[in-house]
Amino acid sequence: MAQEQIHRHNIGTLLRHVHLGGSVSRATLAERMGLNRSTIMALTSELGAAGLVREAPPTDTRRAGRPSLLVRARPDWAYVLAFDVAVDRLVAARVGLGGALLDRREAVRPRAGADLEHVVDVLAQFGRQLYEAAPPDSVCVGIGASYCGMIRPGDGMVRFGPDMGWVDQAFGAELSRRLGLGIPVRVGNEAHLGALAEQQRGAGIGFQNLLYLHGDVGVGGGIIVGGKLLDGDGGYGCELGHMVVNPYGGRPCGCGSHGCLEAEVGERALLDAAGRPADLWGRDALRAVVDDADRGDELAREALRRIGDWLGIGVANLINLFNPGMVIFGGMLRDVYPGAAPQVRHRIATNVLPVARERVRLSTSALGDDSTLVGAAELGFADLMADPLATLARTTAHA
Amino acid sequence: MAQEQIHRHNIGTLLRHVHLGGSVSRATLAERMGLNRSTIMALTSELGAAGLVREAPPTDTRRAGRPSLLVRARPDWAYVLAFDVAVDRLVAARVGLGGALLDRREAVRPRAGADLEHVVDVLAQFGRQLYEAAPPDSVCVGIGASYCGMIRPGDGMVRFGPDMGWVDQAFGAELSRRLGLGIPVRVGNEAHLGALAEQQRGAGIGFQNLLYLHGDVGVGGGIIVGGKLLDGDGGYGCELGHMVVNPYGGRPCGCGSHGCLEAEVGERALLDAAGRPADLWGRDALRAVVDDADRGDELAREALRRIGDWLGIGVANLINLFNPGMVIFGGMLRDVYPGAAPQVRHRIATNVLPVARERVRLSTSALGDDSTLVGAAELGFADLMADPLATLARTTAHA
Numbered sequence: 001m002a003q004e005q006i007h008r009h010n011i012g013t014l015l016r017h018v019h020l021g022g023s024v025s026r027a028t029l030a031e032r033m034g035l036n037r038s039t040i041m042a043l044t045s046e047l048g049a050a051g052l053v054r055e056a057p058p059t060d061t062r063r064a065g066r067p068s069l070l071v072r073a074r075p076d077w078a079y080v081l082a083f084d085v086a087v088d089r090l091v092a093a094r095v096g097l098g099g100a101l102l103d104r105r106e107a108v109r110p111r112a113g114a115d116l117e118h119v120v121d122v123l124a125q126f127g128r129q130l131y132e133a134a135p136p137d138s139v140c141v142g143i144g145a146s147y148c149g150m151i152r153p154g155d156g157m158v159r160f161g162p163d164m165g166w167v168d169q170a171f172g173a174e175l176s177r178r179l180g181l182g183i184p185v186r187v188g189n190e191a192h193l194g195a196l197a198e199q200q201r202g203a204g205i206g207f208q209n210l211l212y213l214h215g216d217v218g219v220g221g222g223i224i225v226g227g228k229l230l231d232g233d234g235g236y237g238c239e240l241g242h243m244v245v246n247p248y249g250g251r252p253c254g255c256g257s258h259g260c261l262e263a264e265v266g267e268r269a270l271l272d273a274a275g276r277p278a279d280l281w282g283r284d285a286l287r288a289v290v291d292d293a294d295r296g297d298e299l300a301r302e303a304l305r306r307i308g309d310w311l312g313i314g315v316a317n318l319i320n321l322f323n324p325g326m327v328i329f330g331g332m333l334r335d336v337y338p339g340a341a342p343q344v345r346h347r348i349a350t351n352v353l354p355v356a357r358e359r360v361r362l363s364t365s366a367l368g369d370d371s372t373l374v375g376a377a378e379l380g381f382a383d384l385m386a387d388p389l390a391t392l393a394r395t396t397a398h399a
Numbered sequence: 400m401a402q403e404q405i406h407r408h409n410i411g412t413l414l415r416h417v418h419l420g421g422s423v424s425r426a427t428l429a430e431r432m433g434l435n436r437s438t439i440m441a442l443t444s445e446l447g448a449a450g451l452v453r454e455a456p457p458t459d460t461r462r463a464g465r466p467s468l469l470v471r472a473r474p475d476w477a478y479v480l481a482f483d484v485a486v487d488r489l490v491a492a493r494v495g496l497g498g499a500l501l502d503r504r505e506a507v508r509p510r511a512g513a514d515l516e517h518v519v520d521v522l523a524q525f526g527r528q529l530y531e532a533a534p535p536d537s538v539c540v541g542i543g544a545s546y547c548g549m550i551r552p553g554d555g556m557v558r559f560g561p562d563m564g565w566v567d568q569a570f571g572a573e574l575s576r577r578l579g580l581g582i583p584v585r586v587g588n589e590a591h592l593g594a595l596a597e598q599q600r601g602a603g604i605g606f607q608n609l610l611y612l613h614g615d616v617g618v619g620g621g622i623i624v625g626g627k628l629l630d631g632d633g634g635y636g637c638e639l640g641h642m643v644v645n646p647y648g649g650r651p652c653g654c655g656s657h658g659c660l661e662a663e664v665g666e667r668a669l670l671d672a673a674g675r676p677a678d679l680w681g682r683d684a685l686r687a688v689v690d691d692a693d694r695g696d697e698l699a700r701e702a703l704r705r706i707g708d709w710l711g712i713g714v715a716n717l718i719n720l721f722n723p724g725m726v727i728f729g730g731m732l733r734d735v736y737p738g739a740a741p742q743v744r745h746r747i748a749t750n751v752l753p754v755a756r757e758r759v760r761l762s763t764s765a766l767g768d769d770s771t772l773v774g775a776a777e778l779g780f781a782d783l784m785a786d787p788l789a790t791l792a793r794t795t796a797h798a
Contacts, residue, residue: 001405002434009400034401150754159754209632223720225624225631232624232722233608236755239719244712244750245646257750313643320638321622321720323631351643351656355549355558356635 008387010035014043016385018053018073019098020200025058027068044071050392051077052097073098077138078392080380081130083123083145083175084373085109086190087163087216088283090119092126094134095377097141097384099201101370103130116169124178131181141395143185144380146193146372147171148216153235156187162254163217183395186379190214192229192238193375194330194365195222201374202366203328210326211318212365213240214372215333217281218254218262223322241266245313264310267332273303286332293339301339308340312347319352319360330365337364407786409434413442415784417452417472418497419599424457426467443470449791450476451496472497476537477791479779480529482522482544482574483772484508485589486562486615487682489518491525493533494776496540496783498600500769502529515568523577530580540794542584543779545592545771546570547615552634555586561653562616582794585778589613591628591637592774593729593764594621599777601765602727609725610717611764612639612710613771614732616680617653617661622721640665644712663709666731672702685731692738700738707739711746718751718759729764736763 013033017024030040047053055069075096084091086109094103105126109119123145131140149161156172172187179185195212198204204212204224212222221240223230230237241262242255250259251269263269267286272278274289292300315327329337337344341362348357365371384391412432416423429439446452454468474495483490485508493502504525508518522544530539548560555571571586578584587595594611597603603611603623611621620639622629629636640661641654649658650668662668666685671677673688691699714726728736736743740761747756764770783790 001400001408001432002438005433006400006405034404036401039401150752160752209636221720225629226627228625230624230721232755233724233758234722234754236752237608237720237722239722239752239755242719242750242752243716244644247644247712255752260750313646317642317716320641321620321636322629323633323636323638325632351641351654351659353549353559353635353638353641353654355633356631356638359632 010039011043011046011388012385014040014071015047015052015073015388018047018071019381019385022098023056023070023072025068025070029071047388050389052388052392075100075102076135078141078384079134079138080142080144080377081127081140081179082373082377082380083127083143083185084190084376085119085123085145085147085171086372087148090122090126091373092123092130093373093377094130095374095380097381099374099377103133105129114164116166116171116174119164120171120174120178123175127175127179131179139392139396140181140183141384141391142380142382143176143179143181143183144193144376144378144382145172145175145185145187146190146376146379147187148190148220150236150239151187151189153188153231156185158187159236186382188375188379189220189222189238190216190372190375191220191330192222192231193379194367194371195224195238195328195375196229196378197367197371197375198328198330198365199224200378202371203363204326207324207326209322209324210328211240211315211322211324212328212330213315213333215266215329215331215336217268218266219333220331223318224324225322240314240318243314243317245310245317261310261314265307265314265336269310270303270307270336273306274300275303283332283335287335290335290339304336304339305343307336308343309347311336311340312344313351315344316347316351319348320356323356324360327360327362328365329363330367330371331369334364334368337362409438410442410445410787411784413439413470414446414451414472414787417446417470418780418784421497422455422469422471424467424469428470446787449788451787451791474499474501475534477540477783478533478537479541479543479776480526480539480578481772481776481779482526482542482584483589483775484518484522484544484546484570485771486547489521489525490772491522491529492772492776493529494773494779496780498773498776502532504528513563515565515570515573518563519570519573519577522574526574526578530578538791538795539580539582540783540790541779541781542575542578542580542582543592543775543777543781544571544574544584544586545589545775545778546586547589547619549635549638550586550588552587552630555584557586558635585781587774587778588619588621588637589615589771589774590619590729591621591630592778593766593770594623594637594727594774595628595777596766596770596774597727597729597764598623600773601770602762603725606723606725608721608723609727610639610714610721610723611727611729611770612714612732614665614728614730614735616667617665618732619730622717623723624721639713639717642713642716644709644716660709660713664706664713664735668709669702669706669735672705673699674702682731682734686734689734689738703735703738704742706735707742708746710735710739711743712750714743715746715750718747719755722755723759726759726761727764728762729766729770730768733763733767736761
C-alpha cells in the first residue's frame with residue numbers, strides 16, 4: 001500500500017465518519033481511525049478547504065479539559081441526486097452531504113408495461129427539476145439509483161427486471177445521458193441498497209453481519225457480510241427470494257421454477273391464502289389482510305401464520321448460513337412480519353443450530369419505504385467517500 | 400491507517416505472496432502489491448534478515464534486460480504443526496513455510512465415543528514426536544487444527560461437535576497445554592479450512608467467491624465471499640448442511656430437525672437409498688455404492704440420482720445467494736459428485752436465475768482428503784502472515 005493510497009483512504013474514511021455520524025469531534029475521529037490528532041487536523045483542514053466540512057466548538061462544554069472541535073458535514077453545498085424505481089412508484093430526491101433529504105418528487109407507476117423510455121422520461125424530468133431548484137452555488141457530486149431487479153454493477157445495466165419484463169436494458173447509461181449532467185448514474189438492486197441504508201442509517205447500525213429481506217411483489221435480499229454487501233462474482237448474489245424451500249408441490253414462481261421462497265411468501269401467496277380474489281393486488285390489498293388479522297379474522301390470521309412458516313424456514317436457513325447479528329424485514333414484509341413473527345421465531349428455534357442463533361435479533365426496517373431511496377443516495381455518495389478531492393474536482397469541472 | 404500498520408500489512412502481504420506462490424520475482428511482487436521496487440527490496444531484506452526468505456537469481460535468463468531476483472520461502476526453518484480431527488481419523492503434520500508437508504502421523508479414529516482426553520492424548524503425542532524430529536535449528540511459528548464441528552474462533556472451544564457428541568469442550572486450550580510449546584492452537588471448522596485450503600492451494604485458486612461443500616457423515620460448508628471466509632458474528636456461519644430443503648416429510652436430521660440438506664444427501668441417506676443395511680456405514684460402504692453405480696447397478700444409480708437432486712437443490716440455492724465463480728465438492732462428496740452431477744446441473748439450470756449462473760464452475764476438490772489438513776496448516780501460519788516479525792520474535796523466544 002503506497003502513501004497516496006493511504007492518504008486517499010484516510011481522508012475518505014474521515015469524510016464517511018462525518019457524513020454518517022452528523023458531527024464528530026476530532027478526538028473521536030482520532031480514536032476511531034487509529035490516527036494521531038495532528039493527522040486528523042490536517043485531513044480535516046483539507047476537507048474544509050474543499051468545502052465539504054466545517055469545524056465548530058462543541059455546544060456541550062461541561063466536560064473538563066480543552067474541548068475537542070466538532071467536525072460537521074456542510075449540508076447545503078455538496079449533494080447527490082437519488083432515484084428509486086420501485087414496483088409501485090418512481091421517486092427522485094436531492095440529498096445533501098450528511099444525509100439530509102433536501103427536495104423530493106414522486107409519481108405513481110403503473111404495475112405493468114413500464115418501458116425504459118417511460119421510466120427514464122419521468123426520472124430525468126424529476127432530476128432536472130431538482131437540479132435546477134438547487135442553490136446556484138451548490139454542486140452535484142454523484143447520482144445513485146435503486147431498481148427492483150438484477151443490476152450489472154459497472155454500468156447500471158438492468159440484466160433482469162422480472163416485474164417490468166426488462167432484460168438487458170441500459171437503464172443507468174440512458175438515465176445519465178438524459179440528465180445531461182456529465183455524471184454517471186450508479187445503479188443498485190433495491191434490496192441491496194435497502195440493506196446498506198439500514199446498516200448505515202437504520203435498524204442495522206453497528207452490525208457487521210446482517211440480513212435484509214425486502215418484500216414487494218416478490219422477495220429480494222441484501223446481505224451484509226463483514227461490513228460489506230455480499231455481491232458475488234458478478235454482483236448478482238443475495239437472491240434469497242429464489243431459495244427453493246418447497247421443491248415438490250410448491251407454488252409456481254415468476255422465475256419459472258416452483259417452491260421458491262418468494263412464491264411461498266410473496267404478495268400473491270398471502271392474498272391467495274387469505275382467500276382474496278385473483279384480480280386484487282398491491283400494497284393496500286395486502287395491508288387489508290394484515291388489518292383483518294389484527295381485528296381477529298381467522299382466515300387472515302391463518303394466512304399470516306402460513307406465510308410466517310415459510311418465511312421462518314427461509315430465515316432459519318439464512319441464519320445458519322450467515323450467523324448474522326440482525327435480520328431486518330423491509331418493504332411489504334414490514335407489514336407482514338409482526339403477524340408472522342411467532343412462526344418465524346418457532347422455525348428459528350427449531351431449525352437453526354443453537355450457537356448460530358445465540359445473539360441474533362429481528363426487526364422491521366427503521367427507514368420504512370425510504371430505505372431503498374436512502375440506499376440510492378449513499379450509492380451516489382460512494383465515489384466522493386472513496387476519493388473526496390478527485391471526485392469533487394471532477395464534478396465541479398462539469399458544473 | 401498509521402505508518403506502523405502499513406509496514407506490517409506490506410511485509411505480511413509480501414510473505415504471503417511468497418508462501419503461496421513458491422518463488423516470486425521482485426518485479427512481480429512490485430506489480431502485485433502496487434509498490435515500487437525499492438520498497439520491495441527493503442521489505443525482502445527485512446524478511447531475509449529474519450530468516451524467512453531467500454533471494455536467488457532466476458534460472459530462466461532468456462528474457463532481455465536485467466533479470467529480477469526471485470524471492471523464495473525458506474522451507475527448512477520456520478514451520479507449523481497442523482492437526483486434523485476428522486470423523487474417521489486423527490492426523491498430525493509438520494508443514495514448512497511455503498506449504499511443504501515435511502512429516503506426518505496418522506491414526507484411525509473409532510466413529511463414536513471419542514472423548515476430549517483421548518483425542519488430545521493422541522494428537523499431543525503425535526505433535527511432540529513431530530516437534531522432536533524437526534531439525535534442531537528450526538522454529539515452530541504456529542499451530543493449527545481442523546475439527547469436524549462448530550468452533551469458537553478466539554480460543555478454539557468446540558461449541559458443538561455432533562459426530563462425537565461434544566458440547567463446549569476446550570479443545571484448543573487443552574491441546575495447547577498438552578503440547579507445552581507455549582504457542583496457542585488455532586482451531587477451525589473442517590469445512591471452513593477446506594474452503595480456504597482449496598482457495599489458496601487447490602481447485603479454487605484465483606476465485607474470490609467460492610463454495611466448498613464437505614461431506615463426511617453430514618455435510619459442512621466453507622464459503623469464501625470477496626476473498627474472505629464468511630464467518631458471521633460468532634464464527635458460526637456456513638452451516639449449509641442444515642439448510643432445510645424438504646420441510647414436510649423430510650428425513651430426520653442429527654440436529655433434531657427434518658429435511659436438512661445433510662439429512663437428504665449425507666452418508667446415511669445414500670446408503671438407505673441404495674438399500675444397504677442400517678448397520679453398514681463409513682467411507683468404504685459409500686464407495687461401494689459409487690462403484691456399483693459405475694458398474695451399472697440400477698439401484699445404486701437411482702440412489703445417486705436421488706441424492707443428486709437434493710444436492711442440486713442445495714447448490715442452486717447457494718448459487719442464487721452467493722453468485723460464486725466456483726463450487727467445490729470435497730470429503731465424501733468428492734466420491735458422490737461425479738455420479739450425481741447430471742442432477743446437480745439440471746437443478747442449477749432450473750432453479751438458478753440465468754445471470755447468476757453465467758460463469759459458475761463446478762469441481763471436485765483438488766487437495767482430496769488433505770484439504771482440511773492443509774487448511775489447518777494455513778491457519779497455523781495466519782499469525783506469521785499477519786505480523787511476521789513480531790510473531791517470529793514471540794515464537795523463537797519460546798524455542
